[in-house]
Amino acid sequence: MAATLRDVAALAGVSIKTVSNVVHDFQHIRPATRERVRAAIDELGYKPNISARSLRSGRTGVIGLALPELSLSYFAELADAIIQAAERRHLVVLLEQTGGGDRDREIAMLSSPRLQLTDGLIFSPLGLSTEDAALLNVGYPMVLLGERVFGGPVDHVTMHNVEAAKAATMHLISRGRRRIAIIGAHEGEVVGSAVLRVQGYREALAEAGIPFDPALICNVGRWHRVDGAEAMRALIDTGVSFDAVFGLNDTLALGAMRVAQVAGLRVPEDVMFIGFDALDETKYSLPTLSTIDPGRDEIADTAVRLLVQRIEEGVTPRVPEVYLADYTVIDRESTAA
Amino acid sequence: MAATLRDVAALAGVSIKTVSNVVHDFQHIRPATRERVRAAIDELGYKPNISARSLRSGRTGVIGLALPELSLSYFAELADAIIQAAERRHLVVLLEQTGGGDRDREIAMLSSPRLQLTDGLIFSPLGLSTEDAALLNVGYPMVLLGERVFGGPVDHVTMHNVEAAKAATMHLISRGRRRIAIIGAHEGEVVGSAVLRVQGYREALAEAGIPFDPALICNVGRWHRVDGAEAMRALIDTGVSFDAVFGLNDTLALGAMRVAQVAGLRVPEDVMFIGFDALDETKYSLPTLSTIDPGRDEIADTAVRLLVQRIEEGVTPRVPEVYLADYTVIDRESTAA
DNA sequence: CCGGTCGATTACAACGTTGCAGCCCCTGGC
DNA sequence: GCCAGGGGCTGCAACGTTGTAATCGACCGG
Numbered sequence: 001m002a003a004t005l006r007d008v009a010a011l012a013g014v015s016i017k018t019v020s021n022v023v024h025d026f027q028h029i030r031p032a033t034r035e036r037v038r039a040a041i042d043e044l045g046y047k048p049n050i051s052a053r054s055l056r057s058g059r060t061g062v063i064g065l066a067l068p069e070l071s072l073s074y075f076a077e078l079a080d081a082i083i084q085a086a087e088r089r090h091l092v093v094l095l096e097q098t099g100g101g102d103r104d105r106e107i108a109m110l111s112s113p114r115l116q117l118t119d120g121l122i123f124s125p126l127g128l129s130t131e132d133a134a135l136l137n138v139g140y141p142m143v144l145l146g147e148r149v150f151g152g153p154v155d156h157v158t159m160h161n162v163e164a165a166k167a168a169t170m171h172l173i174s175r176g177r178r179r180i181a182i183i184g185a186h187e188g189e190v191v192g193s194a195v196l197r198v199q200g201y202r203e204a205l206a207e208a209g210i211p212f213d214p215a216l217i218c219n220v221g222r223w224h225r226v227d228g229a230e231a232m233r234a235l236i237d238t239g240v241s242f243d244a245v246f247g248l249n250d251t252l253a254l255g256a257m258r259v260a261q262v263a264g265l266r267v268p269e270d271v272m273f274i275g276f277d278a279l280d281e282t283k284y285s286l287p288t289l290s291t292i293d294p295g296r297d298e299i300a301d302t303a304v305r306l307l308v309q310r311i312e313e314g315v316t317p318r319v320p321e322v323y324l325a326d327y328t329v330i331d332r333e334s335t336a337a
Numbered sequence: 338m339a340a341t342l343r344d345v346a347a348l349a350g351v352s353i354k355t356v357s358n359v360v361h362d363f364q365h366i367r368p369a370t371r372e373r374v375r376a377a378i379d380e381l382g383y384k385p386n387i388s389a390r391s392l393r394s395g396r397t398g399v400i401g402l403a404l405p406e407l408s409l410s411y412f413a414e415l416a417d418a419i420i421q422a423a424e425r426r427h428l429v430v431l432l433e434q435t436g437g438g439d440r441d442r443e444i445a446m447l448s449s450p451r452l453q454l455t456d457g458l459i460f461s462p463l464g465l466s467t468e469d470a471a472l473l474n475v476g477y478p479m480v481l482l483g484e485r486v487f488g489g490p491v492d493h494v495t496m497h498n499v500e501a502a503k504a505a506t507m508h509l510i511s512r513g514r515r516r517i518a519i520i521g522a523h524e525g526e527v528v529g530s531a532v533l534r535v536q537g538y539r540e541a542l543a544e545a546g547i548p549f550d551p552a553l554i555c556n557v558g559r560w561h562r563v564d565g566a567e568a569m570r571a572l573i574d575t576g577v578s579f580d581a582v583f584g585l586n587d588t589l590a591l592g593a594m595r596v597a598q599v600a601g602l603r604v605p606e607d608v609m610f611i612g613f614d615a616l617d618e619t620k621y622s623l624p625t626l627s628t629i630d631p632g633r634d635e636i637a638d639t640a641v642r643l644l645v646q647r648i649e650e651g652v653t654p655r656v657p658e659v660y661l662a663d664y665t666v667i668d669r670e671s672t673a674a
Numbered sequence: 675c676c677g678g679t680c681g682a683t684t685a686c687a688a689c690g691t692t693g694c695a696g697c698c699c700c701t702g703g704c
Numbered sequence: 705g706c707c708a709g710g711g712g713c714t715g716c717a718a719c720g721t722t723g724t725a726a727t728c729g730a731c732c733g734g
Contacts, residue, residue, distance in 0.1 A: 050453040052720035054388040076413035225621040284562040389690035
């Protein structure tokens with residue numbers, strides 16, 4: 001069995017509390033005592049029991065991270081960044097997958113007893129929408145990610161979606177393109193990344209005096225590679241002319257770009273492509289994919305920072321904070337002049 | 338504050354222990370009492386405190402998963418599968434990243450106090466090797482993944498690496514290729530996936546009577562996309578002739594394939610490519626990439642099953658179990674006849 | 675030389691849960 | 705009418721930790 005404070009105390013000839021004090025580096029301990037306790041700790045290989053500590057202190061040092069699915073590269077890279085950010089603050093991450101946009105599962109997860117041993121939650125929903133904002137009024141610290149819910153009762157870390165999408169579109173326009181297709185719109189939706197990015201696209205067109213053509217807007221179900229591929233196939237089949245494609249995320253853009261190339265279109269000569277997310281793989285596609293870097297590390301770090309802040313300040317109500325990360329346009333081969 | 342057993346007991350007019358019994362569905366409770374307690378639980382929104390429960394019972398319902406990095410798609414997809422498998426058994430997963438093959442970090446992680454609130458660990462090392470096997474003799478249940486350590490003291494879930502690599506190579510040979518390059522070897526290593534897969538490659542060559550040419554073996558540092566790309570560039574620069582490439586994982590193969598195409602080689606006409614791992618993205622690359630499906634879901638499910646078994650049987654020593662998942666060759670455009 | 679201060683250490687209770695032992699009362703058999 | 709058996713429930717202790725208050729001795733200024 002694992003050694004406890006009691007064992008260490010007995011070996012060092014001090015009280016349990018003194019050992020606890022040494023472990024926590026409290027002051028007012030004689031160097032000699034400290035040394036003796038340290039030696040006993042090493043000898044017994046003592047490790048504090050986190051369950052007991054957490055029972056006593058109400059803290060576990062664990063934060064929950066709930067996101068749709070790791071098999072989407074964007075979320076895998078986001079999880080990676082968040083886990084690293086958490087580690088820098090000596091926190092571990094408990095990871096839950098809610099599936100690809102299943103609203104009910106997302107709601108159920110918010111009150112899951114599995115979150116009990118968590119100090120707080122970083123939540124990236126895909127199925128909720130703004131009218132669900134009230135559901136976020138849970139009894140524990142939480143930080144929201146993404147573009148599904150705005151104005152909710154919790155801190156929110158997101159990005160300048162409209163502006164970034166506008167910048168992506170303007171990048172294509174600056175390269176001389178005027179028939180710019182969108183891959184990844186969500187028909188009928190009024191909330192979410194798709195809506196915002198399409199809005200940015202329209203703003204760019206308007207500013208450049210290019211008429212908006214609904215025939216260039218390709219709707220998809222989900223944002224997987226296969227959806228991008230199918231949308232591009234459908235677009236080509238309609239016979240509509242286009243000279244550039246804005247994939248609302250990289251995965252869509254990559255799927256679409258592949259189909260375009262198979263269909264004999266040259267990239268970037270015939271069609272330029274730009275994506276969104278700056279996934280690692282966009283650096284190595286053929287051609288390399290221009291994209292928007294949404295500031296993932298900044299988002300991850302800020303989310304963890306805000307969550308820690310919420311955890312530490314206790315139940316004090318406060319106006320929820322909204323943080324918008326900076327974006328960058330990354331110009332690669334798929335939009336080479 | 339969250340409701341406790343005491344609160345529920347007071348409201349229902351029974352003892353704390355009776356509430357606990359209801360929660361655990363113990364027998365010998367009158368239906369009327371059970372109902373009353375149930376109602377009180379609902380009214381107060383009682384959720385058991387997992388820290389306390391775990392302090393008392395020694396179980397948390399959490400398993401640890403330690404792997405190198407989520408930004409490698411293989412591990413992201415593996416984590417996805419393991420989290421799902423764990424969920425089926427009502428377990429949550431605490432995820433730790435050990436970095437890309439950092440032996441010291443991997444060793445440190447094994448005794449991290451962060452694992453304290455974990456019932457067991459699924460460990461996928463990248464830096465350890467067989468001589469470190471003794472380090473796996475930790476005091477908690479553990480299941481090992483991967484090909485770094487064999488013959489260790491713990492259950493091990495892995496795959497038929499040599500056979501699968503041999504099958505991949507024979508697939509290329511059956512398509513008429515004889516100058517098959519390997520991308521991803523690790524010079525000087527004697528353990529790990531690279532070694533085993535190269536061995537399978539050599540066995541296939543030998544069986545087909547094809548001489549082994551060391552000039553076709555490309556060493557890399559890590560197994561990222563950029564490493565595959567650089568290795569391919571180097572290979573082309575040497576001027577060695579080759580008509581097929583076996584990427585020791587999909588990421589390497591995709592990186593290499595891109596460089597080959599940029600260099601003017603046609604795939605599969607001039608050079609065929611096959612990878613390893615059956616990542617989702619191999620379905621959508623240009624061309625689609627042939628690969629080996631290592632049975633990821635089977636591996637995930639087995640790992641969790643074995644871990645649960647170890648957890649439940651307590652400290653009873655037992656001969657470690659080794660499970661080898663089935664593989665399949667997936668034939669796609671990159672090796673089309 | 676005494677009261678006060680401060681450094682070093684300790685005793686105790688409590689966090690919320692569960693295992694164990696035991697209590698009470700009802701039922702059935704003789 | 706009494707006892708055995710067992711269903712239904714309760715009280716107590718303990719898991720390992722930490723916050724609070726208390727203790728004890730040494731040292732200092734007056």
